[in-house]
Amino acid sequence: MKENVLKVENVTMQFGGVIAVDNMNIVVNEKEIVSLIGPNGAGKTTAFNVITGVYAPTNGAVYFRGKKIVENYPQGKMKKLYKGENNGIYKSVLSPTPDKITKLGIARTFQNIRLFKSQTVFENILIAEHLRRTSNLFTATFHMNREEEKNMREEADRLLEILELSDVRNEMATSLPYGKQRRLEIARAMATKPSLLLLDEPAAGMNPQETDELTAFIGRIRDDFGLTIFMIEHHMDLVMEISDRIYVLDFGKPIAEGIPEEIQNNPRVIEAYLGGAADE
Amino acid sequence: MNKKKEILISIALIAAVLAVLRVLELNIPPTSQWAMLLTVLKKGSIYALVAVSMNLLNGFTGLFSLGQAGFMMIGAYTYGVLTIPVADREMVYMYYDGGIIKFALPAVLGIIAAGLAAALFAFLIGLPVLRLKSDYLAIATLGFAEIMRALFQWDTLGPLTNGSNMIRNYPTFKTILFPFIASGICITLIVLLINSTYGRAFKAIRDDEIAAEAMGINLAHHKRIAFTVSSFFAGISGALLAMFQTNVQAKSFNSAMTYEILLIVVIGGIGSVTGSCISAFLFIACSEWLLRFLDETHKIGDFTVPLMRSGFRKVVFSIIIMVIVLFFRQGIMGTKEFSISGILSRFGGKKKNNKEGGAPLQ
Numbered sequence: 001m002k003e004n005v006l007k008v009e010n011v012t013m014q015f016g017g018v019i020a021v022d023n024m025n026i027v028v029n030e031k032e033i034v035s036l037i038g039p040n041g042a043g044k045t046t047a048f049n050v051i052t053g054v055y056a057p058t059n060g061a062v063y064f065r066g067k068k069i070v071e072n073y074p075q076g077k078m079k080k081l082y083k084g085e086n087n088g089i090y091k092s093v094l095s096p097t098p099d100k101i102t103k104l105g106i107a108r109t110f111q112n113i114r115l116f117k118s119q120t121v122f123e124n125i126l127i128a129e130h131l132r133r134t135s136n137l138f139t140a141t142f143h144m145n146r147e148e149e150k151n152m153r154e155e156a157d158r159l160l161e162i163l164e165l166s167d168v169r170n171e172m173a174t175s176l177p178y179g180k181q182r183r184l185e186i187a188r189a190m191a192t193k194p195s196l197l198l199l200d201e202p203a204a205g206m207n208p209q210e211t212d213e214l215t216a217f218i219g220r221i222r223d224d225f226g227l228t229i230f231m232i233e234h235h236m237d238l239v240m241e242i243s244d245r246i247y248v249l250d251f252g253k254p255i256a257e258g259i260p261e262e263i264q265n266n267p268r269v270i271e272a273y274l275g276g277a278a279d280e
Numbered sequence: 281m282n283k284k285k286e287i288l289i290s291i292a293l294i295a296a297v298l299a300v301l302r303v304l305e306l307n308i309p310p311t312s313q314w315a316m317l318l319t320v321l322k323k324g325s326i327y328a329l330v331a332v333s334m335n336l337l338n339g340f341t342g343l344f345s346l347g348q349a350g351f352m353m354i355g356a357y358t359y360g361v362l363t364i365p366v367a368d369r370e371m372v373y374m375y376y377d378g379g380i381i382k383f384a385l386p387a388v389l390g391i392i393a394a395g396l397a398a399a400l401f402a403f404l405i406g407l408p409v410l411r412l413k414s415d416y417l418a419i420a421t422l423g424f425a426e427i428m429r430a431l432f433q434w435d436t437l438g439p440l441t442n443g444s445n446m447i448r449n450y451p452t453f454k455t456i457l458f459p460f461i462a463s464g465i466c467i468t469l470i471v472l473l474i475n476s477t478y479g480r481a482f483k484a485i486r487d488d489e490i491a492a493e494a495m496g497i498n499l500a501h502h503k504r505i506a507f508t509v510s511s512f513f514a515g516i517s518g519a520l521l522a523m524f525q526t527n528v529q530a531k532s533f534n535s536a537m538t539y540e541i542l543l544i545v546v547i548g549g550i551g552s553v554t555g556s557c558i559s560a561f562l563f564i565a566c567s568e569w570l571l572r573f574l575d576e577t578h579k580i581g582d583f584t585v586p587l588m589r590s591g592f593r594k595v596v597f598s599i600i601i602m603v604i605v606l607f608f609r610q611g612i613m614g615t616k617e618f619s620i621s622g623i624l625s626r627f628g629g630k631k632k633n634n635k636e637g638g639a640p641l642q
Contacts, residue, residue, distance in 0.1 A: 052494065102496035114491035116484050118551075118615065127484045130477050131496030137505060140476035141469065152477065192496055 004066060005030055005196050005228045006051070006106075011060035012084035013046050013252075020046040021057075022252035023085045026230075028196070033222055033229045035239045037263075038249035039272065044232045045111055047249070048200055052108050056095035059084055064104055064196070070094055103131055107194035109185045111201045111232075115173040121184055122169045125156040128191030156191065162224070163187045163217075179210035183217060190221065197221075199231035203238050211235055215242055240264065248272070294464070298457055305456045316569045320561070322459050323568065326520045328560035329463040331544040332470050332553050333513035338542075339551035339615075340474055341506040342486030343410070344418045346538050347402075350425025351511040353533035354401055355394035355518025357432060360447035360528045361440065363390035368449040373442055380439040387451045391462070391519045398515025399508045401428075406507045410500065422535060432530040441530070448527040459520050466513050471553055473509065482506055540567075547604055548611050555613030571596060 006028040013021040021043040028034045036044050050057045053070065058078055062070040073090040074082035102108075116124050129152035135145035143149070160166045165187055168176055173184060182202055189197060202218065203211045215238050222229055233239045239246065240260045248256040248263060250272040256263060263269055301321065308314045334348045362385045364372055373379035385393060409420040431437065433444040441447075453459060473479055481502050484492040493499050522528045544563045548555030574593040578585040587595075604611070 054490075097498065097500075098490075098493040099496045099498045102494060108494055110491065110494075114488045114494075116487035116491065118487055119483065123480065123483075127480050127492070127497070128495050130481045130484075133477055135477065137473075137478060137509075140478050141473045143472060143476065145477075149477065188495065 004028075005032075005064070006230060007063040008047070008051065009061045009063065010086045010089070011047070011050055011057045011062065012082075012086070013043070013050055013055060014058040014078065014082060014084060017081060017083075019083060019252050021050065021249075024060075024249070024252075024254055026247055026254070028228055028230050031222065031226060031228055032244045033218070033231070033242050035243040035246045036230065036232045036249060037234070037236075037239060037246060042249040043252040044249055045200055046252075048108060048198055048232065051101075051198065052106060053096050053098040053101040056093075058082060059086060059090060061090060061094075064106060068094060069096065069101065069104060099131070102192055102194075105193070105195040106198065107189035107192045107196075108198040109182075109189050109200055109202060111204060113181050113185055115181060115185060115188070117172075117174050119173060120170050121165055121173055121176070122156060122160065124173050124184060124188050125159055125191045126152060128188055129156060131192060159187060159191050163190070163221075179206055179213065182206065182210075182214065186217070186221070190225065194227070196228045196230065199229065199233075201232050201234060203233060203235045206235075208237075211238055214238065218242060298460065301456050301460060318456055320565045320569050322456055322524055323521075324561035324564040325459045325463045326517050326524055327541070327544060327564055328557040329466050329520065330514050330517035330541050331548065331556040331560045332467050333510045333517065334541050335545050335548075335550065335553060335556045336470055336474065336482075336513075337506055337510040338545060339549075339556075340479065340486060341482040341503065342489075343503060343506060344414055345421040345507070345510075346418045346535070346542065347405075347421030347425045347511070348514050348541050349533045349535065349537040350421075350428045351398040351402060351514035352518030352521060352537070353425075353429060353432065353530060354398045355515030356522035356528045356533070357441060357447065357518075357530070358397040358515065359390045359394040359519035359522050360450045361442075362393055363387055363450040364447070365449065365451075372447065372449050373439070375445060376438045376442065379442065387523075390450075391516055394519035394522075395512040395516040398518065399512035402508045402511030403504065406504050410503045410507060422538065425533075425538060426535065429530050429533055444530070446527045446529050447522075450522070452523045452526050459524065462520055463517070466516055467553065467557065470509075470513060474553070478502070478505065543601060546611055549613035549615060550611065551615035552611070552613035552617055554618040555611055555616075558618075559612055567593070567597070 004027060006026070008024055008026040011021055011024045012019065024043075024047060026034075026036070026047075036047065038044055046055065049055045050070065051062055056072045057070065059073055059082065060071070061068055071090055071092055071094040073093070074087060075093075116127065119127075133140070133145075133148065135148055139145050157166070157169075160169055163183065163186075165180070165184060168180065173181065176184060186197075186199065186202065199218070203214050206214060218229065218231075219242055221227060243260055245257065245259055246263045247254055248266075248269050255272055256266045256269045258266070305318060308318060330348060330352060334345075337343050337345050361379075361381060365384050366382065369382070370378045405421075405424050409417060409424070412420055432441045434441075435443050437443070474482070481492070481497045484495060484497060485499060485502060489499060540563070544559045545556055547563065548557070548559030571593045574588060574596055575590050576588065578588050
């Protein structure tokens with residue numbers, strides 16, 4: 001029996017009167033690659049933001065490895081405005097900041113690349129080591145943590161080696177070609193040593209060759225690092241090739257779930273999402 | 281270039297700079313026109329420290345704060361109030377029956393207390409204002425500095441702050457080496473912090489807050505650290521400035537002073553410690569000495585040079601600032617640093633120093 005890594009339970013995210021995510025239920029199991037697809041504006045990134053603590057959901061809960069990490073219920077003016085379901089079954093508030101979620105072992109990448117622009121590839125990776133520091137402000141300032149500092153650098157270098165970015169180690173992150181920037185962003189997320197990786201459109205803006213490379217790359221890091229991957233993607237080739245299961249979201253509502261073949265043949269999905277481009 | 285050799289060269293250069301300063305000090309009589317050079321060097325070293333502390337916040341953490349003069353004032357007052365000799369208190373606090381503090385700390389402890397007091401205020405004010413971003417943070421910190429300035433002149437606090445009267449008669453420094461060594465140590469500490477894992481976290485926050493948070497960096501915590509540490513060193517530079525001026529008055533720590541410091545940071549390059557140091561000396565040299573002639577009336581024969589009158593210096597300054605902002609936005613150094621190994625490799629032995637304030641000595 002595979003363990004439940006991520007469980008999104010009855011999550012509704014309402015901004016004012018607009019429901020961005022409507023009663024979403026998602027389960028991601030150990031070592032699976034699960035994709036979340038849907039037309040633009042379907043609420044995919046909002047779902048990610050709820051999982052990673054950027055937004056507190058209006059209602060619902062998120063579990064990570066059986067432990068509740070996020071929970072909320074409609075309060076204040078949302079009490080009146082709330083239009084979603086399952087009102088009243090959640091009673092407490094748990095809304096950690098994104099850094100706490102990362103410390104639990106959930107790392108993410110962003111739809112529009114967010115690298116540390118003024119820093120080199122190596123420094124981008126090295127920053128992730130900060131969260132495992134044992135030194136405090138004083139020991140770090142007086143460089144009394146040489147051993148730790150050395151380990152941090154070695155670990156960052158090792159990761160660069162494994163992810164084949166060593167050759168651009170000292171280049172500025174923004175000087176890399178687009179495909180490599182995407183890969184660096186994944187590498188940086190990996191450097192936080194997550195067990196669950198959330199990828200927000202990793203192949204956005206990539207050409208077919210770069211997409212193929214990325215497909216192989218994602219498959220490889222899953223196998224090499226024993227990761228569970230939950231991703232948002234628009235490139236159907238990539239999604240169909242790599243996913244173990246797929247969730248389809250439309251207007252904030254999950255409309256289908258299943259293995260790639262089921263999704264490809266699901267009439268509701270074809271209507272809502274693939275639409276005229278069913279031949280893709 | 282190996283590390284050991286670099287450290288040796290640094291130590292030799294620091295010693296050389298200090299020796300040169302000492303020689304200058306002993307050989308320039310206070311009446312000569314070169315005496316101004318010593319003033320510039322002293323004040324420059326103090327401004328270098330406060331500029332670097334502001335750069336830690338604005339340049340390295342990306343927090344646009346304008347409270348620096350306020351924290352300097354807290355430092356200056358803390359130092360002054362705590363170190364006035366007990367015998368002199370009756371005279372200094374003549375309107376407030378000798379004040380409420382009946383002890384005097386040694387100067388060094390006073391300086392450290394100045395830093396701690398500024399840091400404490402920064403920590404407390406940081407709790408609410410660090411939630412703000414960019415311009416709003418600047419407005420809030422500027423407001424804080426102005427409020428503190430008014431508060432320190434408040435009559436009711438007179439027994440502590442001497443109201444709007446001067447704080448004076450506290451110990452000052454006798455030699456030019458003191459501000460240089462004190463600033464040098466503090467700047468070295470800031471550089472060490474910037475080069476540590478915390479410094480990397482600060483730079484990550486500057487580059488992209490959202491990504492930094494996703495990398496597991498606690499934003500509130502790290503911003504608070506940067507703000508508090510920056511204010512600690514601003515407080516120390518305030519204490520040094522108090523020693524330099526030999527008296528302290530709240531009204532001199534106005535917002536114009538914050539803008540001066542901000543200017544130094546911008547001219548030096550936002551994100552460059554050595555740039556801040558160099559431009560601190562340049563700025564002080566220009567405003568205190570080299571551009572003074574603009575404020576005087578000059579006559580060539582019967583012809584009076586137009587425009588040259590009191591206040592014209594400020595006009596020239598403003599024009600220089602506009603030119604810098606329009607054409608040299610990177611400042612002197614951009615985000616680059618001046619390092620001994622870098623200089624050596626480029627010029628094969630030509631020397632300049634950056635550790636003790638980075639003054640290019642003429």
